[in-house]
Amino acid sequence: MIASFHSTKEFAIMSKTVLITGASSGIGRASVGLFAAKGWNVIATMRQPDAALAADNVLVTRLDVQDTGSIHAAVDAGIARFGGIDALVNNAGYGQYGLFEALSREDIQTQFDVNVFGVMDVTRAVLPHFRARKSGVIVNVSSGPGIFTLPMISLYCASKFALEGFSEALSYELGSQGIGVKLVIPHGGVTSTNFNARSLESHVQEEKPGSYDGFVERTAAAFGALAAASTIRADDVAAVIHEAATDGTDRLRYLIGDDSRGFVKARRTLPDQDYIDFMRAKFPSV
Template sequence: MITGCSSGIGRAAAMYFATEGWNVVATMRDPSAASELGDLPSVLIARLDVQDNGSIQAAVEAGIARFGSLDAVVNNAGYGQFGLFEAISDSQAKAQFDVNVFGVMNVLRAVLPHFRRQRSGVVTNVSSGAGLFTLPMISLYCASKFALEGFTEALSYELLSQNIRTKLVIPHGGVTETAFSERQAAAAARGAAFEDYGDFVSEVEQAFAKMTAARTISAEEVAGVIFDATTDGTERLRYLIGDDARGFVRARRTLSDDDYVAFMRSHFAKQERS
């Protein structure tokens, strides 16, 4: 079962698993967006909104009824809230966590009893480089992905006792076939009350535009890593996929904390104020 299959990585993952001979429960909030997925006999299209427990339970039950069991769940559904923290409302902040963190938990609460009964299963959570390092203007998104990373790592200890493997797939550097950055910009939180940030916001948006233009990995490549992580039979937790040309992942993993923070701030030196 894969969440968020209406576009991007989710759609590519559903196609990849189906091509590899798997039966797939491809879920999305609006099943009318299924497109070519709906034409594949090994794919069941199911409505699932990670904020709606009823739809989650119905999708799980439909998948088991159609295919007999569930062997893996890929938690892919998510989005990014872009903007100044001060300009992000309480409801926007809660929505970011409701989808990216609590939505994953909601899906797992519905799936894990089935995995425990059959004494097997794989949980693959799609994270982000923003769960390893941070950037300005996406503080809520980073917070949600850091939470997902911590939750998944801790959960992996519990689930291994039940013969359930847990995986984190971490795309970083941007994915070409997703509209992720564009959706972030459209949902950006800003306003006249925060004019003090004007120059900073302009410069950061230019930096993000360059990052978007430099995206080099495809949704299909990420789907391949999701498939490999889910099917490799190992207890490995993290799988990174992307271009670390800017060195953010390397810096996070190799530098001291002080040196890492200094390195990241150097990318926004113009915004620093005495």
Template sequence: MKKTVLITGASSGIGKAASRLFHANGWNVIATMRSPDKETELTKLSGVLVTRLDVQDRDSVDAAIRAGIEKFGRIDQLVNNAGYGQNGIFEATSREKIQQQFDVNVFGVMDVTRAILPHFRANKAGLIINVSSGAGLFTLPTLSIYCASKFALEGFTEALAYELLALGIGVKSVIPHGGVAETNFRDRAGTDFAIDPSGLPDYNTFLESAQQAFATMVAAKMMTSADVADVIYEAATDGKNQLRYLVGDDARGFVKARHSMDDQAYVDFMREHFAH
């Protein structure tokens, strides 16, 4: 019997790549997105249901889950992929922007997860895979709000895994780090960058230094959306009780530093990249 996965944020990037991969391996796929009427590729695939789900609209969450169950009989796994990165200086970031970041990256994940748990409990089985970020393991300047949301997601994922283990429901985190090509993440982060140089000139020297550091980081090898999708599929099918799956090129050494250095040595290492 075919298994069924529900994937959020399937209109582009990692979500679309994961939808393609699960379908290619014989799964039923509920590919959800905010504007399904704009989708032209996934709608042509048999065994794929393209339907609306906006993580900020709880009615759409419930409707998508109902539609998936009606179409395929049951849902076996959930991939919480929808998310974006708020960029900019914290002082220049409005409370509304901060609220939206958490509404999508944290509360949206929680709402979709809460909505599907009764179905998983009834089946006495299920797997939740949250697509996180290296920004949930280490922090970067001008990404304080995004990092805060991903640190929250990592904490939620880990604690939830303990809660659901005895119910036969697994929880895993897939953590891309180092930058993902073929997504609109950087475009949106650039568009939403929160800073008015004329209003906060005190940050200019730091921003110039940080931008040089980021330019060097971006020049490093980036993974593709398909690379991340491969690891999502591995987490979905390997049968392991593993919590975290890292994917990416740690050429910058941030992950290694976080895991191998004592706290102050790690902070000093990171400061060297951004403060001159």
């Protein structure tokens, strides 16, 4: 019997490879750990690379979704290191919080640059590689506020609604190329992120017309209750991302979370005005 020996690089090339954006913390960092543990090569990208994540099968490299040069450099570095890319996880994103009237046009532009145009630019950079291979899967991390809306985060909702529409339409186009598109939708609050905490902080910091004070106070209390009810861990979301990337189906949406507050059910089952009335009761104007 002849023994067979393979270098670490040869094993790396034999494994599948995923590129993950926003990998420095939260869902992105949890996804890096899970994919690596499952035997994948991981291109872990972030604005400020954290060398602590690096391993034989984990390449840590800079990628800022607002810097197209860094996007192409990260894709090229990943292909050079591991020989190809099989999956893309568009996880990088953030929430712009506050009353719409109190936010600047620059705030709006930045929200869409990160959550929408950044996803598009990273996807565009990877697509020629996927098309050449006639395979690949794109997992876009969305949010409950891409299905239902909440006050005080109108820009975040708008960006996630845009991501949902873009991903759904793109799935029809890329299906013709053997490329899958998936949406993972955490809802109900993720305990290991600071979504609601940052929301409440921005309520305090923003300069807003005084006539909103009563509404902002009531909404802040409602958001505090939502934060207290958060039950999903970043690891839970990472597991669903891995499922979406590997299940081999043409399923588009994967929801993960506790809908005890009923927002998703209301959006999907109630007549439109009944849904609006339901949500207005949760966040009363007066």
